[in-house]
Amino acid sequence: MNYLKDLAERVGSTFIAGFLAALVANWTGVIPSDWKAWLLTGAVAGVASVVKGLVAKGVGNPDSASLTKR
Known part of the structure; x- marks a missing residue:
């Protein structure tokens, strides 16, 4: 269950980061x-x-969504 919690946290934070990046780009006029x-943008991220x-589950530690082996 640690893997799923880790993955959910990473996906959620990445979605929020992508969403906010697109929002700021719009507010600043960089990308209307x-x-x-x-x-x-958030969903794709x-x-x-x-x-x-x-991929990380198969390459790194199977209990983590990280690519590191620890």
């Missing part, structure tokens, strides 16, 4: 967008985090 683009976590 709307709420759908903010959610999509979250999916990438899930894939990374699944």
Whole structure:
């Protein structure tokens, strides 16, 4: 169960980081967008985090979503 908690924490924080990055980019005028683009950016980042976590389970410590072997 530690693996799933670890993966969920990483995916959640990555989603929030992606969402906020898109939101700030819109607020500053760097990338004009709307709420759908903010959610999509967060979702794509979250999916990438899930894939990374699944790869890490096979490469690193099977009890963690990290690529390190510890």
